[in-house]
Amino acid sequence: MTKTINLNLKVWRQKGQNKKGRLETYKAVDISTDMSFLEMIDVINEQLTHKGKEPVAFDHDCREGICGMCGAVVNGRPHGPEMGTTLCQLHMRHFSDNDTIVIEPWRSRAFPVIKDLAVDRSALDKMIQAGGFISINTGGAQDANAIPVPQEAAELAMDAAACIGCGACVAACPNASPMLFVSAKVSQFALLPQGKPEAAKRAISMVREMDRLGFGNCTNERECEAECPKEISITNIARLNREYFKAGFLSAEK
Amino acid sequence: MNWLASTLLSSIGKKLMMAITGLCFCGFLAGHLAGNLTIYLGKDAFNSYAEHLHSLGPIITLVELGLLFSALVHILTGATLFYQNLKARPVRYSVNKSAGGRTLGSRTMPYTGFILLVFIVLHLINFHFIDKTDTTIYQIVHSAFANYVYVVIYVFAMIVAAIHISHGLWSAFQTLGANHVKYMPFIRGLSYVFSIIIVLGFGFLPIYLAYIA
Numbered sequence: 111m112t113k114t115i116n117l118n119l120k121v122w123r124q125k126g127q128n129k130k131g132r133l134e135t136y137k138a139v140d141i142s143t144d145m146s147f148l149e150m151i152d153v154i155n156e157q158l159t160h161k162g163k164e165p166v167a168f169d170h171d172c173r174e175g176i177c178g179m180c181g182a183v184v185n186g187r188p189h190g191p192e193m194g195t196t197l198c199q200l201h202m203r204h205f206s207d208n209d210t211i212v213i214e215p216w217r218s219r220a221f222p223v224i225k226d227l228a229v230d231r232s233a234l235d236k237m238i239q240a241g242g243f244i245s246i247n248t249g250g251a252q253d254a255n256a257i258p259v260p261q262e263a264a265e266l267a268m269d270a271a272a273c274i275g276c277g278a279c280v281a282a283c284p285n286a287s288p289m290l291f292v293s294a295k296v297s298q299f300a301l302l303p304q305g306k307p308e309a310a311k312r313a314i315s316m317v318r319e320m321d322r323l324g325f326g327n328c329t330n331e332r333e334c335e336a337e338c339p340k341e342i343s344i345t346n347i348a349r350l351n352r353e354y355f356k357a358g359f360l361s362a363e364k
Numbered sequence: 365m366n367w368l369a370s371t372l373l374s375s376i377g378k379k380l381m382m383a384i385t386g387l388c389f390c391g392f393l394a395g396h397l398a399g400n401l402t403i404y405l406g407k408d409a410f411n412s413y414a415e416h417l418h419s420l421g422p423i424i425t426l427v428e429l430g431l432l433f434s435a436l437v438h439i440l441t442g443a444t445l446f447y448q449n450l451k452a453r454p455v456r457y458s459v460n461k462s463a464g465g466r467t468l469g470s471r472t473m474p475y476t477g478f479i480l481l482v483f484i485v486l487h488l489i490n491f492h493f494i495d496k497t498d499t500t501i502y503q504i505v506h507s508a509f510a511n512y513v514y515v516v517i518y519v520f521a522m523i524v525a526a527i528h529i530s531h532g533l534w535s536a537f538q539t540l541g542a543n544h545v546k547y548m549p550f551i552r553g554l555s556y557v558f559s560i561i562i563v564l565g566f567g568f569l570p571i572y573l574a575y576i577a
């Protein structure tokens with residue numbers, strides 16, 4: 111038989127972007143420990159709906175840890191207490207009977223709350239639009255092996271490309287800085303030959319956009335690396351810094 | 365904006381300025397400590413070290429101006445970062461919990477930095493901007509530390525400095541992009557070792573002068 115637990119939830123409720131929000135208390139009764147965290151909120155929402163109340167708004171999509179849509183700060187930890195896990199992949203067996211769980215949205219000036227736990231993360235998209243891409247002329251695809259890529263570089267690029275853009279790095283950073291995100295996006299291209307032609311422009315444009323969007327500055331607190339559900343390393347931030355200095359001081363890019 | 369200004373005033377540029385000036389201070393501290401250790405060789409050794417140092421004349425002035433400039437850059441940039449970072453999260457979390465990334469040093473950087481600034485001003489008043497006619501630097505230092513309040517303040521300041529450096533030193537390398545699988549563990553270790561050298565090296569001097577010498 112599956113085990114069930116009862117929980118005291120304190121959930122951030124906020125009607126809209128410029129509305130005042132507050133933590134509301136709910137009881138979660140008979141929660142199966144096999145449920146995911148989001149399924150637990152589904153149960154609460156069902157109860158709220160039956161009572162004629164507004165369900166808790168939260169973002170989610172794949173529920174299998176790959177899309178980056180979900181995320182909330184659970185007892186002070188983005189995506190909850192487990193390492194390398196998205197909120198949708200966090201299971202209730204990691205909680206104990208009668209635990210109090212405080213659930214808050216990502217907090218950053220650049221991520222305004224849309225409603226309850228759902229925040230507007232389009233700032234991340236804007237940084238991608240600023241330079242997180244490579245330009246390729248259309249036409250017949252060339253042979254995949256025509257450009258040699260060292261295995262190690264391919265691995266490092268893949269590690270960086272594991273970023274699902276969930277924004278947990280911003281939520282975790284004491285300064286609300288997205289450096290881990292930007293560094294992953296810059297790194298995945300900087301490591302590969304296809305990314306080199308636009309490397310300088312990319313580093314400058316993405317950093318400039320990051321600053322413009324009102325994020326904080328990285329001070330190497332390393333909380334992002336510890337909270338990232340894809341366990342992206344801050345060695346990527348060091349690489350972003352190198353790419354940025356190269357672009358700023360050595361390239362003709364302005 | 366001019367390319368140099370826009371590079372340096374970006375978030376990464378500001379970190380670069382913090383890192384370079386911070387490393388300069390670490391270098392200065394190492395030199396300062398090496399000089400101060402002559403106190404253990406006695407009054408004459410310390411006085412003659414001070415004399416030799418001052419006989420360098422314009423070089424010393426140049427270094428002093430360099431340090432002053434670095435200090436201004438470090439303080440102004442640090443204050444800007446502190447202010448911007450506060451603003452970046454207007455609504456704070458009601459529950460804060462570290463995942464283990466932050467250290468005592470990293471979470472207190474602005475505060476330890478501020479304490480050090482106050483200390484440095486006091487330190488300069490005590491030993492730099494002081495009338496040195498008819499007396500020796502050893503006498504000045506010795507009589508200052510006859511007052512146990514100064515001993516306490518100086519030892520406390522060195523503990524604060526060590527906490528600041530424990531994050532600042534490795535962080536400077538990370539900012540400069542020097543994070544390498546082979547060297548990073550060593551650099552992180554070095555930050556702690558250097559902090560301990562600072563706190564013991566400088567911190568024991570007032571105690572020695574007050575109670576042993």
Ligand code: FES
Pocket residue numbers: 169170171172173174175176177178179180181196197198199
């Ligand atoms: S819902 Fe897709 S990663 Fe969690």
